[in-house]
Amino acid sequence: MTLLLPFPSRTEITDRNIDSDTWCRLKHLHVSFRDLGWESWVIAPEGYDANYCEGHCVFPLHAKMNASNHALVQTLVKLVDGVPDDSEPPPHACCAPIDLATIPILYYFHEHNIVLKKYPMMIVKSCGCH
DSSP states (O other): OOOOOOOOOHHHHHHHOOOGGGBSEEEOOEEETTTTTOTTTEEEOSEEEOOEEEOBOOSSOOGGGOOOHHHHHHHHHHHHTOSOTTSOOOOOOOEEEEEEEEEEEEEEETTTEEEEEEEEEEEEEEEEEO
8 A cells, every 4th residue: 555645735845834943942941959858868969950841843844843753744744635525633642752861860769778770761861853
């Protein structure tokens, strides 16, 4: 079976262009354990750069958006309204983390024990459209 989607006209593409400042991208977020009220049990670090993803995932999906193939197809289906009349169109693809890193945290456990534990998926390293 072959899926044929009508390609949008240049006018439609231009009309749907968005400012590159609003594309899906990594944003800085510093987390301070003191600000969270955790300084009494977290020894180190005092905080870390957690970061987050923010931005639009609309046609045309630029290479810097790290879009999945599914996001590309979903975006095209939404653009050309390629769903049956009785179906809801899919939402836009979402800007989400695609690479996450681990952070080691040294903390007090039951007041007198000190634990060093690695917490996975705590730092967003890169984002993409999914």
